[in-house]
Amino acid sequence: MSxxxxxxxxxxxxxxxxxxxxxxxxxxxxxxxxxxxxxxDLTLAFRRRGELIQPLAFFAIVTTLFPLAVSPELSRxxxxxxxxxxxxxxxxxxxxxxxLFRDDAHDGTLEQYSLSxxxxxxxxxxxxxxxxxxxxxxxxxxxxxxxxxxxxSGTGLxxxxxxxxxxxxxxxxxxxxxxxxxxxxxxxxxxxxxxxxPLSLPVLIFGARATELAIRGLPFTAPLELLAALAVLGITxxxxxxxxxxxxxxx
Amino acid sequence: xxxxxxxxxxxxxxxxxxxxxxxxQLWRGERQVLRGVGFSLAGGECLQVRGANGAGKTTLLRxxxxxxxxxxxRILWDGTDVRADPAAYHARxxxxxxxxxxxxxxxxxxxxRFWIGVRQPxxxxxxxxxxxxxxxxxxxxxxxxxxxAGQRRRVALAALALLxxxxxxxDEPTTNLxxxxxxxVGNLIEEQLVRGGLVVAAGHQELPVSxxxxxxxxxPLE
Numbered sequence: 262m263s264x265x266x267x268x269x270x271x272x273x274x275x276x277x278x279x280x281x282x283x284x285x286x287x288x289x290x291x292x293x294x295x296x297x298x299x300x301x302d303l304t305l306a307f308r309r310r311g312e313l314i315q316p317l318a319f320f321a322i323v324t325t326l327f328p329l330a331v332s333p334e335l336s337r338x339x340x341x342x343x344x345x346x347x348x349x350x351x352x353x354x355x356x357x358x359x360x361l362f363r364d365d366a367h368d369g370t371l372e373q374y375s376l377s378x379x380x381x382x383x384x385x386x387x388x389x390x391x392x393x394x395x396x397x398x399x400x401x402x403x404x405x406x407x408x409x410x411x412x413x414s415g416t417g418l419x420x421x422x423x424x425x426x427x428x429x430x431x432x433x434x435x436x437x438x439x440x441x442x443x444x445x446x447x448x449x450x451x452x453x454x455x456x457x458x459p460l461s462l463p464v465l466i467f468g469a470r471a472t473e474l475a476i477r478g479l480p481f482t483a484p485l486e487l488l489a490a491l492a493v494l495g496i497t498x499x500x501x502x503x504x505x506x507x508x509x510x511x512x
Numbered sequence: 513x514x515x516x517x518x519x520x521x522x523x524x525x526x527x528x529x530x531x532x533x534x535x536x537q538l539w540r541g542e543r544q545v546l547r548g549v550g551f552s553l554a555g556g557e558c559l560q561v562r563g564a565n566g567a568g569k570t571t572l573l574r575x576x577x578x579x580x581x582x583x584x585x586r587i588l589w590d591g592t593d594v595r596a597d598p599a600a601y602h603a604r605x606x607x608x609x610x611x612x613x614x615x616x617x618x619x620x621x622x623x624x625r626f627w628i629g630v631r632q633p634x635x636x637x638x639x640x641x642x643x644x645x646x647x648x649x650x651x652x653x654x655x656x657x658x659x660x661a662g663q664r665r666r667v668a669l670a671a672l673a674l675l676x677x678x679x680x681x682x683d684e685p686t687t688n689l690x691x692x693x694x695x696x697v698g699n700l701i702e703e704q705l706v707r708g709g710l711v712v713a714a715g716h717q718e719l720p721v722s723x724x725x726x727x728x729x730x731x732p733l734e
């Protein structure tokens with residue numbers, strides 16, 4: 262703790278305002294800040310790999326329950342496959358949602374984000390992107406396996422991956438609003454589901470439709486485009502709503 | 513502010529930042545926590561907020577950084593209401609709550625990288641130097657989960673050495689620290705004041721800062 266060390270720590274301020282402080286104290290560009298927020302969540306998630314696998318295992322188990330419960334006949338399973346895949350994906354993505362902001366609210370990270378001078382909505386979008394990379398994308402990647410188990414043939418699998426991948430983007434964003442809204446509540450799991458599921462209905466309808474068309478070998482671009490439209494709407498509006506809800510929860 | 517950008521730090525001290533709070537009234541539920549609290553602070557001054565448990569020290573600090581909105585009264589930074597442009601005001605302050613905002617699963621270095629990096633780009637060597645300054649370099653790569661409360665507090669103090677912002681709002685900065693650590697907090701605050709910075713610190717313990725720079729605010733309990 263000598264004074265020689267002190268000199269090395271003195272912050273370097275290239276552009277100073279009239280009082281000698283950095284004129285624009287936010288030195289990190291918005292894109293770099295979002296990259297850091299994303300990277301941070303990915304790093305944290307890989308420190309707890311066990312929690313990452315849970316939604317995936319849930320998805321795999323739920324989809325394999327149907328052949329046991331309904332009928333092992335592939336023709337009948339193929340009929341219900343889109344609905345089964347989508348309901349399971351919806352519930353699996355819901356599982357991880359509770360932890361989207363929970364820990365960060367507890368340890369003061371959200372507080373620091375909202376006081377960082379960066380746009381809180383932008384940082385929350387980065388967090389939601391990390392959430393999708395950790396749940397939505399893996400779900401899309403294992404969906405073909407589950408579809409195969411439900412009797413879907415090779416040609417429809419690409420459509421299954423595409424619709425689940427795009428649909429879960431919308432689901433993560435819708436979920437980010439309800440996760441932020443339920444931050445102040447202690448046992449928020451059920452309320453979170455009650456808020457998220459009705460809002461997710463459009464995603465479920467178009468997602469299941471796209472999957473159904475893909476399985477039948479028909480063109481599925483129309484419902485897929487509607488899913489993409491929902492995702493874009495989510496990207497533009499959901500972070501703003503989530504940021505407002507987080508600000509309220511910090512009060 | 514006549515357009516010419518001053519290059520010399522010392523010459524530019526002529527204009528100083530100022531933080532003022534006017535008649536803050538704030539309720540939490542049915543209870544009125546802040547009853548017409550006000551203060552004014554200029555560059556180079558430290559406000560020590562004291563008061564019994566529950567007197568509203570943390571509430572005042574959170575209101576001062578704009579996390580809480582008071583029902584009445586306003587907070588002025590350089591004469592303008594901070595609500596006019598919250599992001600610009602937030603970019604000029606650093607708030608450390610009574611729990612250091614650290615992730616248990618990340619190391620001290622990683623925590624600082626993400627926490628400070630979102631605001632200002634920081635080099636690893638600079639972070640290492642800051643951790644050395646606060647005596648936390650020996651455990652800089654250990655997961656914060658394995659550190660004691662005092663060690664965590666020191667890691668959070670490294671943020672003070674890293675981030676160049678004029679306003680610090682510190683909630684109980686000396687809690688859990690040993691005598692040397694408390695002196696370190698005093699030194700860091702002293703340096704910030706010499707630079708022309710402002711510090712608002714809440715806590716029960718006397719801060720080891722030269723008395724001439726310290727102003728006091730006692731919060732009454734009910």
